[in-house]
Amino acid sequence: MLLMQWQWEPWLLACIAAAAAPYAAGMLRMGARRGQILGRWRAISFFAGLLVLVLALMSPLDAMADDLFSAHMLQHMLLLLVIPPMLVYGRPVITWLWAFDIGPRRAIVRGWKRAKLEAVFDFLMRPLCVWTLLTAALCYWHLPGPYDAAVRHEWLHDLEHLSFLAFSLAFWTIVIEPYGRRRALGYGATVVFVVSSGFVMALVGAILTFATTPLYAVHLHTTQAYGLTPLQDQQLAGIIMWIPSNLVHVAALSVVFFAWFRADDRRARERTAPVPARAISRTAVHSLLVLPVLAVLLGGCGHRPSPEQQEADRGARLIERYGCGSCHMIPGINGADGLVGPPLTHWGRRTYIAGVMPNDPANLAFWVQHPQKVVPGVAMPEMGIKDHEAQAIAAYLDTLR
Ligand code: HEC
Numbered sequence: 171m172l173l174m175q176w177q178w179e180p181w182l183l184a185c186i187a188a189a190a191a192p193y194a195a196g197m198l199r200m201g202a203r204r205g206q207i208l209g210r211w212r213a214i215s216f217f218a219g220l221l222v223l224v225l226a227l228m229s230p231l232d233a234m235a236d237d238l239f240s241a242h243m244l245q246h247m248l249l250l251l252v253i254p255p256m257l258v259y260g261r262p263v264i265t266w267l268w269a270f271d272i273g274p275r276r277a278i279v280r281g282w283k284r285a286k287l288e289a290v291f292d293f294l295m296r297p298l299c300v301w302t303l304l305t306a307a308l309c310y311w312h313l314p315g316p317y318d319a320a321v322r323h324e325w326l327h328d329l330e331h332l333s334f335l336a337f338s339l340a341f342w343t344i345v346i347e348p349y350g351r352r353r354a355l356g357y358g359a360t361v362v363f364v365v366s367s368g369f370v371m372a373l374v375g376a377i378l379t380f381a382t383t384p385l386y387a388v389h390l391h392t393t394q395a396y397g398l399t400p401l402q403d404q405q406l407a408g409i410i411m412w413i414p415s416n417l418v419h420v421a422a423l424s425v426v427f428f429a430w431f432r433a434d435d436r437r438a439r440e441r442t443a444p445v446p447a448r449a450i451s452r453t454a455v456h457s458l459l460v461l462p463v464l465a466v467l468l469g470g471c472g473h474r475p476s477p478e479q480q481e482a483d484r485g486a487r488l489i490e491r492y493g494c495g496s497c498h499m500i501p502g503i504n505g506a507d508g509l510v511g512p513p514l515t516h517w518g519r520r521t522y523i524a525g526v527m528p529n530d531p532a533n534l535a536f537w538v539q540h541p542q543k544v545v546p547g548v549a550m551p552e553m554g555i556k557d558h559e560a561q562a563i564a565a566y567l568d569t570l571r
Contacts (some may be wrong), residue, residue: 175233182227186220189262193217196268203544206536207527208265216260223253227331236321237392239400243407249331250308250371251418254338258346267526272545279525297344297355297363304337305370312374314385321388341367345422357430361423368419375412379405478565485566488559497550501570511550517570524548531568535560 193216200207225231226248235242267275282288293299310316311330320326344354345364355363384390384400393403475483486503489495495506499513523529523537524545536543538560541550555563 175230177228177232179228186224190217190220192266192269193260193262196265199268200265203527206533207268208261212260213265215256216262216265219253219256219260222248222256226253234396237389238396238398239386239389239393239403240398240406240410242321243410245331246334247410247415249334250338251415254335254342255346255422258339258342261347261528264522264526264528272547275526295340295344295354297359300337300340300344301363301367304341305367307333307337308371309374312378314387317386318388321386345426357426357433360426361430364419364422364426368416371415371419372412375408375410375415378408379412380408481562481565482569483566485562485564488555488563489566492553492555492563494563500567514567514570517567519571531561531564534564534567538563 193213197204197208197213226245231241231245235245267278270278311320311334316326316330320330345360378385381404382401384404386400386404389400389403393400396403398406489500489503489506494500495503495508497508497510498506499508499515500506501515517529520529523533524541527533527537527544535557539555539557540552541548542552
């Protein structure tokens with residue numbers, strides 16, 4: 171009976187369809203480039219996230235949540251810890267944008283910038299702001315008064331769930347996106363961000379687990395049908411909030427640590443810029459043979475630039491040769507003050523290329539060679555740039571921080 175009780179909420183189904191349809195359309199439009207822009211796992215993660223959302227809010231779990239605090243807590247944990255990271259990992263915003271043709275896509279981005287929404291959004295997305303909103307919502311909605319009110323009034327209940335979902339989407343966006351060097355929060359700070367929020371959640375869980383009286387009036391007479399006293403139900407809820415939530419936070423931390431070490435490793439490698447072994451031995455032999463001559467000829471001549479620096483220098487020369495500066499403002503390039511395309515100042519810190527593709531060196535090299543394939547009809551021409559040239563150009567642009 172109760173276990174068969176699915177509650178199909180039309181407005182919720184409409185919202186989910188409104189999220190899924192443009193996402194699928196965006197995936198279709200990406201076509202052959204989908205692998206590079208999105209990747210299969212991100213798409214699976216997004217749709218699985220929506221599926222869990224349906225399960226959390228419309229399955230018999232939702233009906234049970236009216237009676238059992240523990241079932242309600244499970245629902246909250248799905249909304250706080252499971253669904254948001256799955257959706258965020260799916261890169262929904264960029265995929266939705268792809269659902270539109272390039273003209274409307276640009277108009278949306280331009281409208282967004284013009285409406286000054288960006289500044290508001292940037293403020294709301296500040297880590298401290300997100301952290302405070304999420305932990306405040308978490309504590310507030312588990313106080314006996316607000317909790318009872320939410321179970322009694324449907325609209326408050328929806329507001330509770332909406333605040334959990336919205337704030338934790340923001341939270342997990344800061345933790346997950348974007349990886350690499352363009353993060354809003356450094357890796358160390360991300361660790362503090364996750365651990366401190368996990369601590370608050372565990373604390374509330376522990377308080378519920380160890381409380382010696384039932385705290386919520388709405389569940390005083392509803393739990394017996396399931397063979398639980400109100401206190402047992404409350405303890406179960408406390409443990410659900412405490413233990414599995416910690417597991418999710420620990421899993422998130424391991425991913426962040428892993429990314430942190432990899433980033434550190436890469437930075438260390440860039441700093442020392444090892445010369446390939448074969449080159450070392452040849453250089454050693456040559457320098458042994460010609461050392462005296464060299465010493466006289468070159469004297470105290472400065473050290474050679476690292477291979478990365480040489481590649482970037484080559485990129486700068488290519489940028490001059492191809493005349494990118496006639497359309498773009500590019501720091502460090504003579505006469506590069508064009509206003510046809512966007513300025514490429516601080517390029518290394520930019521997150522997206524032309525608003526449609528994550529900014530990493532491989533994607534950038536592809537964009538420089540084939541802007542027309544990424545954004546058909548764009549004002550930036552295909553210039554017949556070769557692979558190694560595009561890589562050098564990307565290397566230079568990445569040095570602009
Ligand atoms: C004829 C003008 C023109 C030339 C030449 C040109 N571009 Fe562009 N470029 C554009 C325009 C217009 C855009 C904006 C595309 C968009 O946002 O949809 C753009 C976008 C870009 C972007 C992404 C900018 C952003 O804000 O996301 C990069 C990077 C870029 N160009 C690099 C280059 C490089 C490197 C060269 C030289 C090899 C070059 N461009 C030559 C017109 C040009």
